[in-house]
Amino acid sequence: MLIQGLGLIVLALILCQILAWVMRQRMEVRAVDQIAQGEIAYLRRLTEEAEVRTQTRIRQTDLAWSGWRKFRVLTIMDESDSVKSFYLTPHDKKPLPPFLPGQHVAVKVMPKGRPDPIVRCYSLSCAPNAQFYRISVRREGPRPEAPDRPPGLMSDFLHTSLQEGDFIDLKSPSGTFTLDLSLHTPIVLIGGGIGITPVFSMLDAIVTQKSNREVWFFAGMRNQHDHPMRMQLQAYADRCEHLRLMVCYSDPSPECQQDKDYHHQGFVSVDLLRRCLPSNNYDFYFCGPPGMMEALNRDLGAWGVPANRLHYEAFGPATVGSKVGSPTGSELADVFTIKFLRSDKTVEWTSTKGSLLDLADQHGVRIESGCRSGNCGTCVTAIRHGEIDYPVPPSDMPDEGTCLVCTAVPRSDLELDA
Template identity: 40%
Template sequence: MTSALTPDQISRVKATAPVFAEHGATITKHFYRRMFANRPELRNLFNQTHQESGSQADVLARAVYAYAANIDNLGALGSAVGRITHKHASLNIRPEHYPIVGENLLASVVEVLGDAVDAATLEAWRAAYAQLAQIMIGAEAKLYDNAAWSGYRPFIVSRKVVESDEITSFYLTPADGAQAAGFEPGQYVTVKRYVGELGVDQPRQYSLSDAPHGKWLRISVKREAGNEAVPAGRLSTLLHEGVEEGSIVEVTAPMGDFRLDRTKSTPVVLISGGVGITPMMSMLSTLAAEGSTRRVAFVHACRNGKVHAFKQWLAQTLATNANVSRAVFYEEVGATDRQGVDYDFEGRIDFSRIAEQAVLPDADYYLCGPMAFMQAQRDALVALGVDPARIHSEVFGSGALA
């Protein structure tokens, strides 16, 4: 067991929090370069696209700053620790990885800041990192103990279905013939593929897009085409172009703390943008399969009908579940898009237009989509008087909702 930090160590770590606010990204970028140079095999555990863009370094810098600033009140970190531990468990991060990270992170602090960090402060940070590692390892051990399986497991792509111009579904069945695992609606799995141009395996998280039923695990993947500023998605391209029915993919057990609370009977508002529809499908499909009578508002936004996936599924769900309503917004209505059939409103989501349907005082709100989209929806709901504690979101990329 790691001993508790001394008051002096706590004071030193807290006092250096502003240093990470100012220099954190420089330190963490140096850290990743250093660690991968010393331990190149660890590149298999990290999203190299996020490394290239620098977004992963930014996320780590913010996390280190938050930890330092709240070293005397770790409860203030809220759900952030839970979100990180679920992601770590999904990526198969193990206790033996923590000393490697700690060694390279502390060395990077010294190499970047130099004489600005004295020996006593560095030792305080060493103790603080050991404390954090102990917390994370303990939390992740519980997740591993309760997981359906350990590490990566081979699955067969039993079906591949094109859902829209951008999204394709992959039905994954265990290669050993066993039943597919149960999971909580809203959770995700990590899929790993070898990327030849990088020379390493690459993991990506994908929300499960169907109800848990033991037959298969379904992921529905948007092909990230890329543009001048952002490269095309390596894994999504490989899945769309290189993975056919009968292919084997490596998958970790379902994880994630973004999940539908099935113990409640109060209304549910599911709000998605683009491929963010996937965990909402799992949630709604689960409620429908259970015969739930909870009031459900399904609010979805996308560009137009060509990229609107699962229209038929939603129509069938509405037809057989009188407790479910929908509000679909198309930002750009196409010539063949039919109002009242394919979509309901033109433009972006506007809660003032659907307040009676989707702004409910005792509801829980679930958000998934691009970060800017989720932030806009959260801000709009809070402005309308919704308790922030009732707003839940899934974040796969960089950052967190404010």
Template identity: 35%
Template sequence: MLSQQTINIIKSTVPVLEVHGTAITTTFYKNLFEAHPELFNIFNHTNQKKGRQQTALANTVLAAAKYIDQLETIVPVVKQIAQKHRSLGIKPEHYPIVGEHLLIAIKEVLGDAATEEIIHAWADAYGVIAQVFIDIEKEMYEQAANQLGGWKDFKEFTVIDKVKESDVITSFYLVPTKTAVVPTFEPGQYITIRVQIPGEKYACNRQYSLSGAPGKKYFRISVKKEAEPNTPEGKVSNYLHEHVNIGGRVKITAPAGDFTLNLETHTPVVLISGGVGITPFMSMVNGIAESQPNRPVTFIHASRNGNVQAFKEELKNLKSTLSNYQLSFVYGNPSEEDVKDIHFSKQGYIDEEWLKTKVIDSDADYYICGPVSFLRAIVTSLEELGVNSERIHFEFFGPAINL
């Protein structure tokens, strides 16, 4: 338990964190990796270079300061972060290292304003917050390891098939190298894949949604080939596309994530994806097709054109299984062939006026996945159209942000 004096001191730092939070976390990561370069084997290098992780941590520290006297308020956010930590292999022994360098960064950025009283208060508060993460993650590690076919940390899988889904997206079918059992998962979850790219000093980790239905004898991930291979965001995806073939081996963690579809309820489902954001929805819609074929499903996918859209035929074929299924493709720059497709519904972007005519259902649950700008636009439109925020669920790839 924190003393009331400590709570008051932590709350008094909120205005400072609102101004200097990102500077503190940027300094923190710089110092952390200089002192412990081995942690590059855990953290996503792209998120570091683009500043995403720094911003996400700053948001988390700020939220912790605001709600230090009622940490239960931020437990949902803590659980979301803990899912990623478990998937990346963050362990209890890492937390003291993080705490040490976070306090150093606070002192370095704030200078004399970071009094001994403030530093001591944050040391106490960090201990409490870290223990919340450690306890939640302990349960997650145990759950991942104790399920049928489960395991802890990373496990080697072999690629048994590799399928080109579009001009930019390729699917990889993975099975355990040494065992036969593949654990089940919740539609919408992801795995972390770890590869050691020749010429790279540290291992590279990326999280990819599982794009197949649960209950199969394999995992399927579908990877978009990003940018150029020598750019941070393109390094792993290019390596997988060009160098990991059938028979190749990779290391992955057990499925994680809380952006999931409940297959126990029967409410109508609206899936709205942009670009590679389609991947978790393939798991969801296939899961519905196999276990709830009468559940109403509306699937809307937006992309540049049909050539870069993955799973076009797979989505169309689901009409033979799903009894109440609406499928729409929205293309920014469609080809003549795209326009002729029976499921082509709109050129340009998904907007509020068009959504109003297609999917507004007060009983439906809405799932959105795609780039940040796409998420903001869709979530805002749904809220403007009166959809209850509790029925709007969204996911994007990378550290948590605020929409």
């Protein structure tokens, strides 16, 4: 009996082992199956994302135009005391290229009584859509600290003269400060002052896309009077669980209530980011005044954010992380001869003369220009002989054999078609 009982127990144990082995096998098969499914889904997503990127590029290239195109001002809206938004639609009623959030357009206007047109760049400040473009422009008026300074030419014209129904000229959207909408990685968007426009476009695109991408948005303004897109930002923050909004006022006015109208008193700094964000594992996109950009770039690097996760744009000649302002000894020692062929002028360049456009201005050589920061393409000039360098690379490189003289400096003696 005892032997029989032991036999049964041994048999039961063997059966249990076999059963456990079979179950393990089935679980492993299922796990492998799940991993394979996961990998297939992951690969499918990568393929779909690549497809979206390719399609967007194809549609952009197909619909982009060269040169200037007439746009009608549909609507003008106040965004703050000093910022107005202009909704623009193509006069020819043909489709618009689907720009990438963060890109800008060059705008040309010809105010009455001026001998030359004015050209400036403005970021598109809304999500890509097929109906209209929107730019949001801050009027560069005389400031209390410099009341005698004349207002900015273009921004003053747009604010005080341009009317709904008027026409302005635009170049196709361009620029490399863009957000890839086919990705789902977490991001931090930081806009200081009017630098909010390109990062707002990125946020608007994410919200329009109904993406669940984790987004932190830091808006750095003086106070609520200076704060464009205030209502829209708050509406998005109320609506989107994946969006965290931090409004920072450096000089809140007495009627502003902390935690209702704004969250933090002071500037947007890496110290603040470190207190808010759970880690530094984000892509950072920022645009704002030069001091803010320099500090963010430097301090995010010191916090351990790799350079390829820092994306930024300046609204003027940028020096963030560039060679400008720190020429090497040999650069300082360089002297080159520059021939402006059409003007029949030969002059000397040294690093104190600035860009080739500055040099042309100093010697009365007329070259049409707009942004003077390598963004609008207006100053493109053919190089007949010699080599140039860009201390700050332009947002879009011009064609081979030409250069953007507003940001170019010589690397050798030069002959320019100007």
